[in-house]
Amino acid sequence: MNPAFSVIFLTTLIGAGQGLFLALFAVESGWLGTAPATGAALYVRGDFVALALLIAGLIASFFHLGHPERAWRAVAMWRTSWLSREVIVLPLFMAVVALHGVCHFSGGTSGVVVTGLAGAILCLALFYITAMNYVCIKFLQEWATPLTIVNYTLLGCASGFTLATALAASLEPALVPTLARWALNLTLAAAAARIASLIRNARLRPKSTMQSAIGIQNPRIVQKAQGFMGSSFNTREFFHGKSRQLVQSVKWGFLLLVFVIPAWLLSGSNVENKAAFAFLIQYIGLIAERWYFFAQARHPQNLYYQAAS
Amino acid sequence: MPTTTPAAPELSPSEVKTTTCYMCACRCGIKVTLRDGEVRYIEGNPEHPLNQGVICAKGASGIMKQYSPARLTQPLRRKAGAHRGDAEFEVITWDEALRQIEERLTHLRATDPKKFALFTGRDQMQALTGLFAAQFGTPNYAAHGGFCSVNMAAGMIYTIGGSFWEFGGPDLDRAKLFVMIGTAEDHHSNPLKIAISKFKRSGGKFISINPVRTGYSAIADEWIPIRPGTDGALLLALNAELVREKLYDEDFVGEYTNGGYLVNDDPNSPQYGLVVANGITPADNPHRNHSQLWWDAGIDAAVSNHASGCKPALNGKYTLPDGMPVRPAFALLCERLEPYTPEWAAEITGIPAARIRSLAREMGEIARDQKITLPLAWTDSWGRTHDSITGNPVAFHAMRGLAAHSNGFQTIRALSILMSLLGTIDRPGGFRHKAPYPRGTPPVFARNPVTPDAVKPNTPLGGAPLGFPASPDELFVDDAGSPMRIDKAFSWEYPLAVHGMMHNVIANAWRGDPYKIDTLFIFMANMAWNSSMNTSETRRMLNDRNENGEYKIPFIIVCDAFESEMTAFADLILPDTTYLERHDVMSMLDRPISEFDGPVDAVRVPILPPKGQCRPFQEVIVELASRLKLPAFTNADGTRKFRDYPDFVVNFQTAPNSGQGYLTGWRGEEGDKPMIGAPNPKQWDMYAKNNCVHQHHLPPEITYMRNWNQGYHDWATNVKLRRYGDPIMIQLYAEVLQRFRLAARGHGKRQPPAHLKDRIEKYFDPLPFYYEPLEVSISDKQKYPLAAITQRPMAMYHSWDSQNAWLRQIHTHNYLFINTKTAQAAGIADGGWLWVESMHGKVRCMCRYSEAVEPGTVWTWNAIGKSRGAWHLAEDANESRRGFLLNHLISDELPANASEREGRRMSNSDPLTGQAGWYDVRVRIYPAGADEPQESSPQFNALKPLPGTTKLHRLWQAFAAGESK
Amino acid sequence: MTQLALVIDLNVCVGCHACVTSCKEWNTSGVAGSLSDENPYGKDPSGTFFNRVQTFEVGEFPNTQTVHFPKSCLHCEDPPCVPVCPTGASYKRQTDGLVLIDYDKCIGCNYCSWACPYGVRELDENQKVMKKCTLCVDRINDTSLADEQRKPACVLACPTNARLYGDIHDPESIVSKAIRENGGYQLMPEWETKPANHYLPRRSASAIDNELSRKVEQQRPNTLKPTGAPSKP
């Protein structure tokens, strides 16, 4: 697939926003084993930042649309379309995040509990739904695995928790060690899952072959002409046209940026000073990760677009 | 703009008109749907006999031709001081343009008419252009046939009286085995596709013999790869096997060919090798003798051919009462074929001997064992009645893969003979003729001038510009034996150049050999690009001046519809209409679209008004002819005879009150006479009402065996398709060629100049033989080990479809296809840049590996590469930057070391017919350097858009009829 | 239930591209709205087409087969492109099985194209909506046309009649018969999309009653065995 930056930003930005919200929710419900934050500032700022990320992600997604003015139509097919569901759940989630922030700001305790819980559920659902957009295309074998859901969730959480750590550094320093530990653990878990998917994908044998594509049994089938010589949507959308080396270095790059460096930063001392940097590095890494996620997926349609002459 | 898909559209009403396509020379019937005066849709006309409703990629893209920004819209004159080729023009009016031409031509006609040369490309109105030239008085006229496929036409017409290429074809409705040789697309494209598909679906076996497997060959049951230029060897070996295995149709050979004719076998006789005449010349055709001798084995004596109750001896040696030793022609053929074994041919062609042997048997057995008999009673030329017609269901088709080699004429003779030995000529399941063919072997309908006094000031030419010489006496040479035509057709250099030699014109005119001309008028041919060999040099010649600064070719007029490479070299450009904007005829006097079962002709009628100042070329010709007062266009009182072209078409008759004109449909005052009849003023309306086509079905019993079918001959002479009703004997033995050979041996009134004697002696062999193509024979095959050829892409017509926004997306640039192993051995990567180099030049291009090409051959799609900026394409368009033209590698003349040259230049053409040897070039290949530009070479200066073409280079185009309103 | 479809006979397709441009021609001025071309006279021209003809080489010299392979939307019976569409612009019409796009609803998200394994959907880069073969819905539904004209443009254009059109659920239709009798097969059966369009494999000459021909035929390596249903013996 040819990675679309709109989609890369959409998924990484909302992932981080979702992770951040989850971190706030975990703090506030005491699930991290720490006392909740001392004041509302972390929650209000945190929700604000999460919302900002979600909005940025949403805006990015509009760049993917030929007709953004008709985007509202996308809610129609929630019964069948994961994309439609995403289009519904994402704004809902955003609304809840906003409310959650407002509740904290205005000190409404019951509101905080309700919106926190609702937000957490929507957040997890959104991870699932976002990932399912990719998982459900079964012939994109690199994507069609539960690992994709795990990865989307863990990577979002890892980046969100790293970001939460950074926010806490200025607002709630007491929370930093715990949040950092969680961020580290999530980063390591995400690394494990992502590496598992890399290993899996490296071993994939494409189910579709030249033989099944044109229905002829012969070991040697070579395309000579794809039917046109310039380009077409089918060559632009599904081929990244980058060299193997570049794709490989993106892989090593994201492993380093998403996992190794943030883990090192988060596990060291003086985390409160490094958390923001860790998030930045990790986020940049995630852009590379998501790029690779797309680039690595071999679409069976590509069998039909191999050569011009 | 976009509407909900299935909803009923709110669109303006549309109207449908019928006419005839001209996105190529196939000439399918089309229905054109218009909306708001714009073309909305062009589809095949189901009522049309030729294409039966189907259409091709080009035909369906006619809209983009009509609205192409490359269209010329105004007459243009080269700016004073600008060089030819620079494409610097100014707009002038038609009045000025016509006045300028009129003045020039009036002067030439009054002084030396042959200084005016008119050459036309892929046009289909040679009946008009030829008439104009003849009336003007110049012999310097021809169409593209000489560089196209004259070998196919001449090789077959001189042998069986008809040909593939529009005048006949394979009867695939009934054939069981179909062998297609050297054909990629051909003129009869849609009908051939319809027929091949039906043939395959009914279970017939389709074999393709071709160095390359594309298009039609792709769906062949068997592909037999062959080395280019070697088909002669294969065909001779197949003939030899048929004879050896006695698998030929003996009755057919005896009755319908000249195989039983007795040939003078006395080497000392001035008539050596000629068929012995029995002395009584029949009146049926003064030009062709039909009273020959057979040897009757029963009574052991010579008898008149077709003597009743007699079967001719086909073998043996005999002596006539006067002591003349004779042999049946067939015996001579057998003797000739003897050394041509499958093993011999295998060496040359690369086809395993076993397959050649089995192929001959397959053909012979299927022809013999699966005969078709039609219960049709007919009478032959000798008055004998038959109650049925038999066919041997083996059909062939061949085109330029055979024709475009300088050994093509003899190769095609070998093919014609193979078809004849199998007994498949104009019989069910074999080859079938189409009107106006069959004609004589050779025909007499057009007779070229033979002496210099045929060209006189202010006088029509003494003969037709083109003809079919049957002996040295019918050459067009002066007393010294030198050529009379600028292209040297019908001279001792190319005696049977029956379509002229357009590919020689520019070089000859530039050199003044055999003389200088003044005005060169080019219509519908891209002579500065794909229809010239040695393209770069040709472009230089077009722009070359003498010491006084005058152009060596003083004045060039080009009539074209688009901004081509050629228009850039014009002094005067006349903007033609497109096929949707004009009247046109596909005339029986020319190259109609007949079917096996009878004549068919067709017309075009205007569907749209001409764009800008465009004017149909036909109107220009009629206008000029009238202004010049050419007799056929002028009344006795000196007034203009025809108002315009449609008027001319209706009222012109081949001779006063002959009743024969351009069109065969709805003749007679009442419009009720097919073929022949008085002019009908409503003729155009009748065509327009009837799908623009006129088909005349003949009774089935006169649609077979037409070479010898008296019923057919009676009809054909009656409607003036043939002048004489004599039988058309298949020339297994080509006596015509022997006449030239005898001249080379010092016999007869006219003899070849000394330097051409050996050439005539060698190539004018009355029996088919194999020789390496001329260029190949003098190439260093170590240095240049590969043959380089081209194919027609089905979705592109020559160079002229690159201005078509849809078609150019299918073929935007071209690659050189090389067998994977060959390319790898040369270190060339798939998709990599390489140099292809011949003795004459080199071209840089891109490689595409292929398993569908014989390892000794490389090929590319023809004419995809373009000169920068031509065809109104952007300067960085792929056509010019990545596409390439193979023609830069192909020479128009044989290299200096050619044995027959002896210091004289000789065209790279077949020595008999002058057919251009496009597919004879030998090349080598090597990778381009990593530091070289990734761009095809050679490159030429960019052409600027011409005045009057559409300026805008839009980034987006989305055609929807009616939307622009 | 009706399922309209094309059946493409690779036994006779010569790769002429008539189906390609006749499709473009019919549809560009049709109700579907124009099919745009980018850089029509410039570098790397590119455009929206509903149908493309591709060429493959199968086997090795000299046992090479050149296969021309036309491909347009296969109107899958279980089309993965439809359920993913968030707007409902892509839909499968129950009445005749056509998979269609409502251009007025399409937001140009490209998602359906990702969900089509066959690479037949193309975003019109000018109008920014997804497009693809409609089976010429505006011809086959147009009752003002004569019956024999109520067929897709490409079917009427094809000079070799390699494109058959009909209802594959009607066992008596020409397409059902053609599939049955000639070993018609579907593309990429592994994804269970159940394409309605089928392809017919190359078949060998059957009408020749000649021992030698049969022998030659048998000796030739079979380069073109279809992976789908076995062809007729």
Ligand SMILES: Nc1nc2c(c(=O)[nH]1)N[C@H]1C(S)=C(S)[C@@H](COP(=O)(O)OP(=O)(O)OC[C@H]3O[C@@H](n4cnc5c(=O)[nH]c(N)nc54)[C@H](O)[C@@H]3O)O[C@H]1N2
């Ligand atoms: N679409 C389309 N149709 C056209 C044209 C076009 O430009 N485009 N041009 C028209 C014109 S003007 C013409 S003359 C006809 C020509 O029609 P064709 O004769 O069919 O055209 P070519 O492409 O010259 O085909 C030559 C074929 O011969 C093969 N060949 C070359 N050398 C040899 C050889 O030595 N032996 C054998 N056995 N095969 C050989 C080539 O591989 C190629 O397949 O097509 C007409 N039709």
Ligand SMILES: Nc1nc2c(c(=O)[nH]1)N[C@H]1C(S)=C(S)[C@@H](COP(=O)(O)OP(=O)(O)OC[C@H]3O[C@@H](n4cnc5c(=O)[nH]c(N)nc54)[C@H](O)[C@@H]3O)O[C@H]1N2
């Ligand atoms: N290497 C190589 N070269 C070849 C061949 C080959 O096989 N290989 N084939 C040769 C053969 S067989 C042929 S026939 C030639 C063909 O070569 P050309 O005869 O040069 O054919 P085109 O390139 O189509 O050029 C014809 C011209 O007609 C113009 N034209 C198109 N429509 C109209 C119209 O309606 N009116 C007017 N007035 N002009 C119009 C076009 O714009 C173009 O300039 O190429 C020859 N060249």
Ligand code: SF4
């Ligand atoms: S074969 Fe030639 S005449 Fe016929 S539709 Fe195609 S372009 Fe037109």
Ligand code: SF4
């Ligand atoms: S029109 Fe017919 S023969 Fe031509 S490419 Fe399309 S399917 Fe094949």
Ligand code: SF4
């Ligand atoms: S071929 Fe592709 S676009 Fe067409 S119905 Fe099937 S999945 Fe959908």
Ligand code: SF4
């Ligand atoms: S591009 Fe259009 S048709 Fe395709 S999924 Fe998006 S909205 Fe649906």
Ligand code: SF4
């Ligand atoms: S059915 Fe219509 S839309 Fe589909 S490929 Fe054929 S012509 Fe194009």
Ligand SMILES: [Mo]
């Ligand atoms: Mo030609």
